[in-house]
Amino acid sequence: MSDWRLKLYRGKYAAVRSVNGQTERFSLRTADPAEAKRRLADFAAVPVGETVKEIVEAYLDDKDKTAIRAKDLRLAWKQAEPTFGPLRPDQITRDVCRKYRDKRYALGRKPATVRKELEVVRAGLNFHKKGDQAVFELPPPPRPKERFLTKDEARRLIHAARRYHHVRAFIVLSLATGARQTAMLDLTWDRVDFERRLISLPLNDNKDEQRKRRAVVPMNERAYRYLRVLKLSAQSDHVIEWAGGRVLSIKKGFAAAAKRAGLPDVTPHILRHTAASWMAMADVPMFQISKYLGHSDTRVTERRYAKLSPSYLKGAADALDW
The missing domain is CATH 1.10.443.10 (Intergrase catalytic core)
Structure with missing residues (x-):
């Protein structure tokens, strides 16, 4: 496995490496070379563990530096962590997701809220290429509101x-x-x-x-x-x-x-x-x-x-x- 390196892709820098002949690429979301180098160093230094908690929190640490609404991601993870944190990615199944969904519904949470919480877990795993080990089932996305003013x-x-x-x-x-x-x-x-x-x-x-x-x-x-x-x-x-x-x-x-x-x-x-x-x-x-x-x-x-x-x-x- 080679180290991460910078590559300009569609006008923005990305962290790129080759694993078993396959290229992995993660956008660093900047076109500035100096900023890209700093973000690459931060990205490469993020330790990723084996549990969902370790993986998602490494993802959130990165989002703290790059996302405008990182606080919202952490609030969603706070709800999901007790259920998903102790698990390994391969232990996430449809049944686990359904039980979590039903528990949140019983507390009066709306489908859109539960979906956001599960999406943070999924995004964290996908960010570190662990998502293919998990099987998610999310509530359907809410229908867009059709209301507009005359x-x-x-x-x-x-x-x-x-x-x-x-x-x-x-x-x-x-x-x-x-x-x-x-x-x-x-x-x-x-x-x-x-x-x-x-x-x-x-x-x-x-x-x-x-x-x-x-x-x-x-x-x-x-x-x-x-x-x-x-x-x-x-x-x-x-x-x-x-x-x-x-x-x-x-x-x-x-x-x-x-x-x-x-x-x-x-x-x-x-x-x-x-x-x-x-x-x-x-x-x-x-x-x-x-x-x-x-x-x-x-x-x-x-x-x-x-x-x-x-x-x-x-x-x-x-x-x-x-």
Whole structure:
């Protein structure tokens, strides 16, 4: 077995080695040579034991350095560890997974929560090439929510948020950009280009590659006018602000506005789904919607939104006409 070495693969460095004539490759998720060398040293130094606990915790130690939401992974593992930690990978069976699932259900946990907990175990084993020794059975993934706002509902929601300018701004700009909640709250004025009418959602820091993808999107006329007004009264670097400071969470104010608008089932994420749905219903090409949302693969967009397009399957239907 040879030592790990660096190799540039599709623009990012990876740790590569040859084992019994087979190449193993793990992405180091950086294009910077110096950072790649540091991550390679950390990666190669991670001790991997024989128990699931040792393997998964080595995986989590790596994620602490590279993942934005590493804390969430550890919280999920905290629940799974008592059941899976003492086992070897080959001792994980469908029956073990089912018993764990049933135990968590009995405590009132939802299928999506249990699935995330099992996914952390599986990801840890796969990260260190131990996953083929285990047999997993996971609860089915939750069906995506189909709820999106009509334009009349959007107007009602914006009107209901009139008392709180930060909530109103969040709603208007989220609908105009399709941005995720975190990306919208992270937006600063230095990334709003009025001259070229562009909004740059990436933070352009060394953690961008660890986040869910963020796009650079054009301002429509509504967003342009709204941002101009906001800029005149800006008291901080952040576009969404309250009392001269950054807004860390919009949930409470948004929920109050949604309730006031008679839309208690609407959450901030539905604004992103609404923006994508409106584009699809206007027959915007899927690859453009994908780029606008920052999806890494057009297929992700198509699975969710193609059915809303007026031209979806129209060619197939026309072929059956006579």
